Amino acid sequence: SAAEKGGYDHFMLKEIYEQPTAIRETLSRNLDDNGRVHLQETVQLTKEDFEKINKIVIVACGTAYHAGLVGRYVIEKLARIPVEVDIASEFRYRDPFVDEHTLFIAISQSGETADTLEAMREAKRKGARVLSVVNVVGSTVARESDDVFYTQAGPEIAVASTKAYTTQLVCMYLLALFFADLNVAISAEEYDNFVQDLEAISGKLEDVLKMAPEIEALANRLYDRDQVFYIGRGVDSSVAYEGSLKLKEISYINSFAIAAGELKHGTIALMEPRTIVWALATQERLFDKMVSNIQEVKARNAHIISLAQEGNSEIEAHSDEVFYIPRTKDELTPLLSVVPLQLYAYYVAKAKGCEIDKPRNLAKSVTVE
Numbered sequence: 346s347a348a349e350k351g352g353y354d355h356f357m358l359k360e361i362y363e364q365p366t367a368i369r370e371t372l373s374r375n376l377d378d379n380g381r382v383h384l385q386e387t388v389q390l391t392k393e394d395f396e397k398i399n400k401i402v403i404v405a406c407g408t409a410y411h412a413g414l415v416g417r418y419v420i421e422k423l424a425r426i427p428v429e430v431d432i433a434s435e436f437r438y439r440d441p442f443v444d445e446h447t448l449f450i451a452i453s454q455s456g457e458t459a460d461t462l463e464a465m466r467e468a469k470r471k472g473a474r475v476l477s478v479v480n481v482v483g484s485t486v487a488r489e490s491d492d493v494f495y496t497q498a499g500p501e502i503a504v505a506s507t508k509a510y511t512t513q514l515v516c517m518y519l520l521a522l523f524f525a526d527l528n529v530a531i532s533a534e535e536y537d538n539f540v541q542d543l544e545a546i547s548g549k550l551e552d553v554l555k556m557a558p559e560i561e562a563l564a565n566r567l568y569d570r571d572q573v574f575y576i577g578r579g580v581d582s583s584v585a586y587e588g589s590l591k592l593k594e595i596s597y598i599n600s601f602a603i604a605a606g607e608l609k610h611g612t613i614a615l616m617e618p619r620t621i622v623w624a625l626a627t628q629e630r631l632f633d634k635m636v637s638n639i640q641e642v643k644a645r646n647a648h649i650i651s652l653a654q655e656g657n658s659e660i661e662a663h664s665d666e667v668f669y670i671p672r673t674k675d676e677l678t679p680l681l682s683v684v685p686l687q688l689y690a691y692y693v694a695k696a697k698g699c700e701i702d703k704p705r706n707l708a709k710s711v712t713v714e
């Protein structure tokens with residue numbers, strides 16, 4: 346009903362707007378008064394347990410898998426432990442290298458996804474310790490895990506996941522800090538600095554949400570294009586996958602995401618004047634490389650929508666449209682950069698008259714293998 350949607354036209358939009366609160370809740374449950382990670386009581390993993398671990402394997406499906414990709418990046422970077430990420434339906438059948446020295450992390454909003462659950466059972470049989478990042482309290486994945494890290498997203502109704510994704514990201518950052526500390530891989534100063542930037546994210550996300558009218562106007566102009574690519578480097582490539590998934594899920598537009606450096610090995614052949622390319626260029630370290638990738642697609646007359654951190658206005662010379670996110674650490678940009686992509690998918694689907702909260706052929710939770 347309209348009341349349940351809190352005045353929004355769709356649950357998806359309501360959930361997009363709930364993200365600052367959901368992130369704050371997830372942080373406050375897992376940080377103490379001194380700004381140290383103090384994981385909720387359902388995570389029992391100790392320093393002794395952690396000392397036995399020589400690698401981490403993250404497994405999930407769909408949007409949760411995309412959160413896992415960012416997880417790998419940030420855990421490896423901060424905690425200096427090898428991390429693998431896999432899609433649950435692939436992991437299960439490849440006889441993976443998992444043993445009692447593996448920490449297996451399952452990410453699942455519903456906690457009921459059949460492939461994720463079976464992958465987790467397989468890891469358990471092989472002796473891994475299983476930690477799950479779950480939204481639904483008491484779900485099967487949660488019940489069968491050794492440790493449960495609950496995202497505080499609240500109920501997510503729309504099939505296309507938004508606030509579950511951003512809170513899963515927050516869990517990845519908190520775990521990365523927690524492991525970095527146990528592994529003595531981070532200085533006290535870097536740690537404090539990272540936590541401060543993480544705590545500042547919700548306020549910045551509120552600023553990003555103010556772009557909604559501009560993104561709506563853009564969507565109303567471009568909704569009838571039939572090919573939309575998403576490119577990026579580093580964590581931007583992971584966000585590109587998520588942005589592309591959002592668009593295809595609810596607007597049925599043919600969309601594809603690719604690491605920008607890989608474009609020239611095939612995908613660039615598909616560029617045409619009516620093609621839209623969302624170019625994520627939020628990584629300071631990779632900005633110049635990204636600008637050359639943008640020039641490559643611009644030379645094929647694609648329509649470029651760029652996303653950059655505030656201040657990097659030189660990108661305007663190479664783009665048809667530019668959106669800026671508030672400045673933050675390169676590692677933390679996914680929490681901000683995904684939001685314009687969620688809004689774009691939403692407004693394109695709306696302009697096309699699609700059933701946004703319940704797209705055709707999709708289910709909120711896939712309990713078949």
Ligand code: G6P
Pocket residue numbers: 406407408409452453454455456457458461504505506707708709710711
């Ligand atoms: C379905 C949903 C997706 C979700 C995926 C994994 O495909 O439509 O939005 O990302 O399942 O779901 P989970 O509940 O395990 O996160």
